[in-house]
Structure formats: structure tokens, C-alpha cells
Amino acid sequence: MACARCQTVPLSVSARGTLLLTGAVRELIDILIRFLEVEKLEFEVAGLEVRVPDANLFEFLQRVRIANAFNTLERRGIAALLLEPGEVLNFHAFTRARTLEQWLGLVDASGLIDILEAKRFISWFQPILSASNGTVIGYEALLRGQRPDGSLMFPGEIFTLANENDLLFQVDRQARESALHCAAAAGISGQLFINFVPTAIYDPVHCLQSTVGWARKLGFDPGRLIFEVVETEQVGDFEHLKHILDFYRQAGYRIALDDVGSGYASLNLLATLKPDIIKIDMEIVRGIDTDQHRQAIFRALVDMAREFGIEVLAEGIETADELAYVVSEGADLLQGYLFARPAAQPTEVCVEFPVWLNSD
Template structure:
């Protein structure tokens, strides 16, 4: 069975059902009832619980925010839960309950929720090149969200809203599936780097089931897929991360660690996890040709990667001087705006000037 949490949105702009509201003390219920009466909403008073039949939680929260009827203490003391038609109140249902304060935070993420509900994630692609001759060996899939008006929501906003509103599970699952679907639709060849957030995965055997299923249905050879850990330095549970990476490896996929060099634990992570590829953080690569400190970090990472049989990808390259330095110091792969910006369907590049005119 696939993981249900990553496939269920906490707030829907369309779903209707029985809205349950409760407070820790009767005084809060009285304040709540006063609000419902002013708003002309039908309800049933059951002591420390109020029920609103045929209600939409999103619409209710919009009313609460528009009227500013409750102060911060009251918003934190009143909890809400929507039971869908035919659903009975159970202990498991209570896990979906949140305070009004928490629900109102989700309203600010309604743009992301609409994208998730309509499954309007797409992936753009940036090429990854071999350092030896500039040949394109694959692409990284980079997430974009399509709003109803056609404008795009970019990863910074997507993951900020998701992290603040407990939506990482849903975002991460749809992002992985979008990468596979979009790559297949544009006929990308070579390796495909697919990002994932380790903290959005409970048990890889369940949480990653849909991703593995999509890869099989779309005909991806496991050897073409590289699953890339984002924000590697922020991972707190190395045992859990190792379990996820082992799951991918056992299925025949390769794994990569992103943002290496951005924190203090990079060398220990390499020794513990032994990924197939490491991506050295763009903050290390930026201006590296003229910065001895960045050069020291880069050489240290390359050295231990060599000892462990790990490929090194230098990302964020924007100048020919940066490119020349990372190639001279042992990078296997390169990526950055110097070669191409992310695009929905990248064209075949022509970069012979960076490797010499005799490149075939």
C-alpha cells in the first residue's frame, strides 16, 4: 500500500463535509457560537463540540480571517476537523485536526494547495556535462508549479510554503513523479537527476512506491536515474537517510548528495553514506578560481571522493575561469548557467569553445 499521507491534502478548496469545532473550555465554545450566529451559519451545539453540516473548511477559514473574529489566544485554543461525507469520527481522524491558527497558516499556502490539488507541477531541465569533453551525460529535473493564470511558482517559494505548512510529503511525491513524466514526454536521453527531500519519507518501501511505479511504467532503465538528496547538510538522521539510499540502490538506481561543502559535516557524510555522486555546492564553486579558502574545501572533497570511488559534480558554474579550475582539480561532471539555464525542453548544446574547437 502506498503512503497515504503524501497523497492526501490537509486542506481542499472544494471538499465539503461535517465541520467539527472544539475548544478546551466552554468559554471558547461560547465565543465560537457567537461568531457562528453573527455569520448566520447553521450549527449543532454539543457541549464542548460544535458541528456545522455541509460545510467547506476553506470557506469557513476565509470567513474567520476576513472578520478577524478571534484573537491569537482564541485561535490557538479552538481546533477544527472536517469529516468527509460518510466518514465517522475516529481516533485516526483526530490526527488531521489543527488549531485555527494552524489552519489559517495554510490559507497563505492556498496557491500551492491549488497546484497540488490540480497536479500542476512541471519540471524544467538543466544539462549536466562531462568535464573531459563537454558531452551532455544527462539533466537535472527542476521543479516548477503552474498557477491557474499561467505564471510559475519556483522552488524557493514552493518549499518555503511546504515546510511552514506541513506539505512537504505531498510536494516531494508530486515533484518526483513530475520529473519522470516530464522527462519522458520530451524524450530526454541520458541520466536523469531527480531531487527528493529525505524528511518527507517515512518508510521508503511505502513512501517511494509510487515513484518506483512511475519509473517502471514510463520505461526508465534504473541505471539512468540518479536520486539526489537536497539540502544534504540539514539531514539530522543519518541512519534514516542511509535506509532511503539503500532502498534506491537495491532497486538499481544511483544516488547523489547535493550541496556538499556548505556545512561542517560534509566529509563525515561522504564516509558514512558513500553516494555514487556528490554535487559540490555553488557557494564553493562561485569565484573559486580566485579564492584560496574555497579551493581548499574543493580539493578536500575531491580527495576523499576519489578515495571512496565517488564522482564529483561541480554545480553553479558561471564563468570560464571557474570551469577551468574545477576541471583542473578533478571534477568529473559540471553544471551551471555558463552552459544553459533550466528550460522545459532543452536544446542540443554547442559548447565547443569551452573545450576546444576540435571537440566532436
């Protein structure tokens, strides 16, 4: 059975049911009751439990915000849970409870929640080139969210809201599936790099089987797909990450580590996990042609990758001089604005590469 957490949105704009409110002390319940009376809402009280029938949690939170009825400590001390019609309070239901402070944070993330509920994630694509001859060997799928007015929510905002409001599981799952669907619709050929956040995965058998299932259904040869680990600096449990990567490898997929070189943890991951590809952090590539410190890090990473039989992808290339340096020092793959910016449809690479003419 698939994990329900990544398939459900915690705060629905439209869902109705019995709103259960609790507080740690009687004083909080009294403050809550006064608020409900002022708002003229029906409710029942049983000890430290208050129930509001036929309620919409989103509307209730909007009332709380407009009335400014509780201070910060009170918002943190009152917990709320919306029980679906006919649902009884049990341990599984109780795990959905949050404080009013946490729920109000989700109201602020309502734009992201709307995208999740409507499944309006899309993927744009940026080409990845071979350093040996400049040909496009594949694309990285990059997440975008579509608001109802057609404007886009970009990854920085998406993942900030997801991290702050415990929505990372839902975002990560939909992002992976969006990459596959959009790539199939766009007719992407060659390799496809798909990002995933390992901290958003409990058990790969449950959390990743839908992604693998969609890949098979859409006809993607596993040899074409590279699953790219992001947020490597935040991975604290290497054994858990290794378990995830083993699941992908057993299914025939390749693995890339993103932002390698940005800190100690990613270097440790490189030595421990031995991925198929490492993407050297763009902060190292930027201005590398004139920065000896960056050059030393780049060369060390390339040497380590060669020892383990790992391909090196230099990302964030913006100038011809950066390109010339990373190619001369052993990059296998290339990515950056110098070649093309991300786009909904694959774009032609229109940059000349004289560096390859001198590769001898």
C-alpha cells in the first residue's frame, strides 16, 4: 500500500467535517470558547475538547487571522484537527493535528496548497551537453508550479514554503511524476535528470513505487533516467540514503549527486555512495577560469571521480572562459545558461564551441 502522507494535502480549501480543538490547560479552552461565541459558531465542549460541527478548517483559520483573537503562545497551545464526515478520532487521525500557529502557516502557503490540490506542477527542461563534442545528451527537468492565473511559482518559493509547512513529501512526489509526464509530452529524447529530495522519503518501496510505475507506463527506458539527489548537505542518515539509491539501482536507474563540493557532507557522500554522476556546484564553476581556489577544488573533485569511475558534470556555466577551463580539466558533461536557459519545450543550443577544436 502506498504511503498516504505524500498523496494527501493537509489543508483543503473546500473540505468540511467536524473541527476538533484542544488545549493543554483550561484557560486556553475558555479563551477559545469566547472566540467561538463572538464568531457565533456552534460548538460542543467536553473537558479540554471542543467540537465545531460542519466546519471548514480553512475558513475557521481565516476567521482567526482576521479577528487576531489569540496571541503567539495561545496559537501554539491550541491544536486543531478536521475529522472527515463519519471519521472517529483515533491515533491515525490524531497524527494530522497541528497547532493553530502551524495551521496559519499553511494558510500563508495556500498558493502552494492550491497547486498541489489541482496537481498543477509542470517541468521545464535545460539541456546537458557532452564535453567531448558539444552534442546534447539529455535534459534536466526543473520544477515549476502554475497558479490559477497562469503565472509561475519557481523552486525557491516552492521549497521554502514546503519546508516551512511540512509539505515536502507531497511536493517531492508530484515533482517526480511531473518530470516524467512533461518529458513524455515534450518528446524529450536522450537522458532525463529528475530531482528528488531524500529527506522526503520514508521507505523507497512505498514512496518511490509510483514514480517507477509511471516511468514504466510512459515507456521510459530505465537507462535513460538519472535520479538526482538534491539537498545533499541536509542528509544526515547515509544508510537511509544508501537504501534509497539501492532501490533505484535495482530498478535499473542511474544516480547523480547535485551540488557536490559545496561542503563536507557532499564529499563524504561521494566517497560513501559512489554515484554514477556528480554535478559540481555552480558556485565552484562560476569564475573558475580566474580563481585558483575554485580551480583546486574542481581538480580534486575530478581526480576523486576518476578514481571511482564517476562522470563529472559541471553546472552553472555562463561564459566561454568557464567552459574552456572545465573541459580542459576533465569535465564529462556540461550545463548552464551559456548553452540554454530552462524552457517548457527543449531549445536548440546555438553556442559555438571552439574549445573542442583544440581538444587535442
